[in-house]
Amino acid sequence: MKISYNWIKEYLDLDAKPVDLAEKIERTSVEVDDVTKPSDGLKKIVVGHVLSVEAHPDSDHLHICQVDVGEAEPLQIVCGAPNIAEGQNVIVALPGSRIANNVKIKKSKMRGVPSAGMICALQEIGFSEDVVPKAYVDGIYVLPEDATPGDAVYDYLGMNDSLIDLDVTPNRGDMLSLYGTLHDLAAIYDKPVELDHPEVKEDGAAIDDQLAVHVDDALSSQYRMRLVKNLKLAPSPMWLQIRLWNAGMRPINNVVDITNYIMLKYGQPLHAFDYDKFNGEDVYVRTAKAGEKLTTLDENDHDLDENDIVIADQKGPIGLAGVMGGLDASIQEGTTTVAIESAVFEHDHIRKAAQRHHLHTDASQRFERGVNQAGVQEALDAAAQMMNELAGGEVQKGTVVGSHNIPEPAVINLTLTHVNAILGTALTMDQVSHILESLGFEVTISADTLTVTVPVRRNDIHIPADLLEEIARIYGYDQLPATLPTGRMTMGSLTAKQRLVRATRKSLEGLGLNQAISYALTTADKAKMFMMQASETTELAWPMTVDHAVLRMNLITGLLDDIAYNSARKVKDVALYEQGRVFYREDGQDRPAEEEHIAGAITGTLLPAAWNQPAKPVDFFQMKGIVAAYLKDMAVNGDVTYVPNADMPEMHPGRTADILVHGHRIGFLGEVHPSIAKKFKVGATYVFELNLQAIVDMPKQENQYDVISRYPAITRDIAMLVDNDITNEQIVALIERRGGAFLQSVKLFDVYDGVKVPKGKKSLAYTLTYQDKHETLVDDAVTQAFDKVSKRLEEELGAEIR
Amino acid sequence: MSLKDKLSELRQRGLADIKQSTDLKDVNQVRVQLLGKKGPITEVLRGMRDLDTAERPKVGAFANEIRDDLTAALTQRKEELEQAVLNAQLAKETIDVSLPGTPVAKGEPHVIQQIVDQIEDLFLGMGYQVLSGPEVEEDKYNFEMMNLPKNHPARDMQDTFYITKEILMRTQTSPMQARAMEKHDFSKGPLKMISPGVVYRRDTDDPTHSHQFHQVEGLVIDKHVTMADLKGTLQVLAHELFGDKFDVRLRPSYFPFTEPSVEADITCFNCGGKGCKVCKNTGWIEVLGAGMVHPNVLKMAGVDPDVYGGFAFGVGPDRFAMLKYGVDDIRNFYLNDVRFLTQFTKKG
Numbered sequence A: 001m002k003i004s005y006n007w008i009k010e011y012l013d014l015d016a017k018p019v020d021l022a023e024k025i026e027r028t029s030v031e032v033d034d035v036t037k038p039s040d041g042l043k044k045i046v047v048g049h050v051l052s053v054e055a056h057p058d059s060d061h062l063h064i065c066q067v068d069v070g071e072a073e074p075l076q077i078v079c080g081a082p083n084i085a086e087g088q089n090v091i092v093a094l095p096g097s098r099i100a101n102n103v104k105i106k107k108s109k110m111r112g113v114p115s116a117g118m119i120c121a122l123q124e125i126g127f128s129e130d131v132v133p134k135a136y137v138d139g140i141y142v143l144p145e146d147a148t149p150g151d152a153v154y155d156y157l158g159m160n161d162s163l164i165d166l167d168v169t170p171n172r173g174d175m176l177s178l179y180g181t182l183h184d185l186a187a188i189y190d191k192p193v194e195l196d197h198p199e200v201k202e203d204g205a206a207i208d209d210q211l212a213v214h215v216d217d218a219l220s221s222q223y224r225m226r227l228v229k230n231l232k233l234a235p236s237p238m239w240l241q242i243r244l245w246n247a248g249m250r251p252i253n254n255v256v257d258i259t260n261y262i263m264l265k266y267g268q269p270l271h272a273f274d275y276d277k278f279n280g281e282d283v284y285v286r287t288a289k290a291g292e293k294l295t296t297l298d299e300n301d302h303d304l305d306e307n308d309i310v311i312a313d314q315k316g317p318i319g320l321a322g323v324m325g326g327l328d329a330s331i332q333e334g335t336t337t338v339a340i341e342s343a344v345f346e347h348d349h350i351r352k353a354a355q356r357h358h359l360h361t362d363a364s365q366r367f368e369r370g371v372n373q374a375g376v377q378e379a380l381d382a383a384a385q386m387m388n389e390l391a392g393g394e395v396q397k398g399t400v401v402g403s404h405n406i407p408e409p410a411v412i413n414l415t416l417t418h419v420n421a422i423l424g425t426a427l428t429m430d431q432v433s434h435i436l437e438s439l440g441f442e443v444t445i446s447a448d449t450l451t452v453t454v455p456v457r458r459n460d461i462h463i464p465a466d467l468l469e470e471i472a473r474i475y476g477y478d479q480l481p482a483t484l485p486t487g488r489m490t491m492g493s494l495t496a497k498q499r500l501v502r503a504t505r506k507s508l509e510g511l512g513l514n515q516a517i518s519y520a521l522t523t524a525d526k527a528k529m530f531m532m533q534a535s536e537t538t539e540l541a542w543p544m545t546v547d548h549a550v551l552r553m554n555l556i557t558g559l560l561d562d563i564a565y566n567s568a569r570k571v572k573d574v575a576l577y578e579q580g581r582v583f584y585r586e587d588g589q590d591r592p593a594e595e596e597h598i599a600g601a602i603t604g605t606l607l608p609a610a611w612n613q614p615a616k617p618v619d620f621f622q623m624k625g626i627v628a629a630y631l632k633d634m635a636v637n638g639d640v641t642y643v644p645n646a647d648m649p650e651m652h653p654g655r656t657a658d659i660l661v662h663g664h665r666i667g668f669l670g671e672v673h674p675s676i677a678k679k680f681k682v683g684a685t686y687v688f689e690l691n692l693q694a695i696v697d698m699p700k701q702e703n704q705y706d707v708i709s710r711y712p713a714i715t716r717d718i719a720m721l722v723d724n725d726i727t728n729e730q731i732v733a734l735i736e737r738r739g740g741a742f743l744q745s746v747k748l749f750d751v752y753d754g755v756k757v758p759k760g761k762k763s764l765a766y767t768l769t770y771q772d773k774h775e776t777l778v779d780d781a782v783t784q785a786f787d788k789v790s791k792r793l794e795e796e797l798g799a800e801i802r
Numbered sequence B: 001m002s003l004k005d006k007l008s009e010l011r012q013r014g015l016a017d018i019k020q021s022t023d024l025k026d027v028n029q030v031r032v033q034l035l036g037k038k039g040p041i042t043e044v045l046r047g048m049r050d051l052d053t054a055e056r057p058k059v060g061a062f063a064n065e066i067r068d069d070l071t072a073a074l075t076q077r078k079e080e081l082e083q084a085v086l087n088a089q090l091a092k093e094t095i096d097v098s099l100p101g102t103p104v105a106k107g108e109p110h111v112i113q114q115i116v117d118q119i120e121d122l123f124l125g126m127g128y129q130v131l132s133g134p135e136v137e138e139d140k141y142n143f144e145m146m147n148l149p150k151n152h153p154a155r156d157m158q159d160t161f162y163i164t165k166e167i168l169m170r171t172q173t174s175p176m177q178a179r180a181m182e183k184h185d186f187s188k189g190p191l192k193m194i195s196p197g198v199v200y201r202r203d204t205d206d207p208t209h210s211h212q213f214h215q216v217e218g219l220v221i222d223k224h225v226t227m228a229d230l231k232g233t234l235q236v237l238a239h240e241l242f243g244d245k246f247d248v249r250l251r252p253s254y255f256p257f258t259e260p261s262v263e264a265d266i267t268c269f270n271c272g273g274k275g276c277k278v279c280k281n282t283g284w285i286e287v288l289g290a291g292m293v294h295p296n297v298l299k300m301a302g303v304d305p306d307v308y309g310g311f312a313f314g315v316g317p318d319r320f321a322m323l324k325y326g327v328d329d330i331r332n333f334y335l336n337d338v339r340f341l342t343q344f345t346k347k348g
């Protein structure tokens, strides 16, 4: 809500400049979006009196005007506005002036005729199109008759006021009005504020004989109407129009403007109906019936919902309560009798109706947050009074009341001890009671206790904590001390799981992978790829896009998306890992289980080509090396084995292995199936994904010290020819099993399956290291063990030792 | 010429030859010439047979002295020449040390992870636990127990990814307040926790919005926790994350789950508080929301609000990273361009 600095000053004796006032509001009550002065940036824009208007000889719409701008000679200005006429006072941008958007106006020629400046529309001097009175939207604006030619126009149009745009939080509905804001400012500046209260001059007949209202209390806790007859519709006086457009509202006519003005002043939305357009003399406040329709003031048609509150006459709805009135019973030319409605509608219904019909209006915004329920009649009276004063209407006797449930003010007890204990302050009773009283709250004190009566307008305050906020903000958060919690000592340490997750990240970074954080919401297709266990998908009820509609059940697709993003930007070497959750859902369950996973993906080369080394494209074994090193870092207890898996549809059937720890599958690694890679638009990519939770839960090997033998080790190399389907793992396992007591390690140093070996065979070569921890090994012992294992290899694996 | 004179002359000549030798081969030749079996010294010694027995030891000693001198000179010359050879060799081996080092494989932690870790470490040091909670949450925890009943305007359907009526993607890490309070045994001492994690909002991704981002929740519940403690804690956080030059100020705000509620601003990164475009000329930038835990939230989590109370805060690591490094598009954090990921390499 934009609030006028000048309007505030009518009620409050303030020295503060607008920016300082805004700063104070922001620090003490609600956020301020900005402070603007409409005349800022404008230059040399004055009142001009149109002395004569002639048609332009070479144009069918341009006019040549002689305009008195308060100087010795009139200016000749060419003007294209259709509504230009002799005798008008108009807005003139002089030569050398600046109008909206920093546009400079110079002397020029228009179709050959010299033009010294420009006659302006309101939009051209910075008014938003939707606040310009309808009569002037498509033409120039006409200033009042008593404007003096040559004067700057700003004061005539209220443009020297400063407007403070408040961003009111949902709890502070009271700040959506001048009066509400004044109450807060009174406390902030610790100054009295004098508000005016209307006195209605009633005339004519009793309203009860002319109008009856029938209200469902549950929908409208208060519903009041007044009737004003014999009104003369006319444009509002300038001061009123200025208030409205400076608040961002379009002036329409005196009657409608008065309802809007009262809303800005009191925060109470009003609606004016044309009484003569009612069918009958009864007005109903009820929910809409199935099939009912309403055309609202903005000329949009709405199919009403059975949860919409409507104002209706005998025939049907004439307004969407608290949101927008209907077109049929609206104030239009010829209206003479007006029924003014001042009411409180149930906020939840209003919120939903505004959403349902996409009609977020100034009225609905206020009803959603709650209006001052103690001020409904006063606002109504003020409006009736103004209609008498400004439109010559006769206010009929009395108010018709359909419901009148005014809540009792909240009474809250609070102790000074509590205030200081929670705020961490040392405030005195005087300070606290003074703050509360300055907000307009009633305070009685008994010993340590304050009994606070909160005015109904502050519908956000119900409990002591609410009062604490009032005290704290008015006292000032800057004055609060800054301390740290004391009290019993607590331990701050990571859990074993948290430590392992951190170690996981460090390990993989050390191995060359960058941490990625991808989207957990993905497409239905991607969610289901690279599955490590069977699961139902978990889908969003109302996704924003199909790209982020289903919860992932793997991390790899996210990494492939990342690689594709890089690849599309010509970044071809990518090494990523991600640690995050996948979501497995059992059939019949609404909620998925969340499992921590860790995954990696590499493409291109891990080490870029450099002047001293060629690029080495990533391959299976590079990824396997990373996984093996990582699992070693995690010190899982038990053998890690890699078992071929040809059955994962998204993986290369010959280059994929399940990863088993002590026989339990914890994940897989391998090359992404080329057709899947193609789908993702990525090159050859190697990936792994592991169940991190499983790694967390596994028993771990503690570090231990092993004496390093002082005795020399003896090595023997063995090369053998075996059938292609014999695996390295089989050979190593056999050597380790049959290698004898002194065998320390087996290391593969060559694999060859080229032209020098028979078809269907491959050659493997290993270095066997023997060592005795307690004495020097004798050569014979090694030879004996070596011969034995060679024989076993021949017998059990059909190896041909070379 | 006496034998002694002969020897003296031999020494003169020998030393001169050694000095003139220019390579190791020369030196070797000189050595053989001087000290070899057919060399002059051997020859002189052979001539001793003709001397008096009384003269012999003297001449012999003299001859040995000369032999030692020549040997020492030869060794020295040899070393000199060897050194020269080595120097020449090393001179040939000179490399361009400005050539780049051989690349090593090295990965970086994600910038948001770095900020989360930094926050975790700070609060661990102050005795907080680190808790993590479900990303798929119950409406009950995400909203109801946070004092946002079903029809509360602040829980606009538009902002939440629902899965069913009661199950949703958490929109905030605040549900961890309720979960932590429900589990905590207050007889064992205060509850001090932070809870980092991913949250989701029904937003269209653009430079300043992401449907997925991070939050870190903080919560302290004890018998005597004050709003001043909250202010002090947030100050420590700002100083740790951004530096001592950054000030914190509190402003009133509104969250259903705290009362009083505040928003915390810190000194503008861009202008240091003087006022600029980034901070809309205020010198301050809003970075987090906080407040004293609402009594309803305590009650619903089974904590007696007459005995216990405390503060809660929620910070956004994405926003912190954007502010701290001037990242102008939040989507950078989730698209994982390697050129982006590897910009934040400073350790410690």
Ligand SMILES: [Zn+2]
Pocket (backbone or CB within 6 Å): B268, B269, B270, B271, B272, B273, B274, B275, B276, B277, B278, B279, B280, B281, B283, B284
């Ligand atoms: Zn700044």
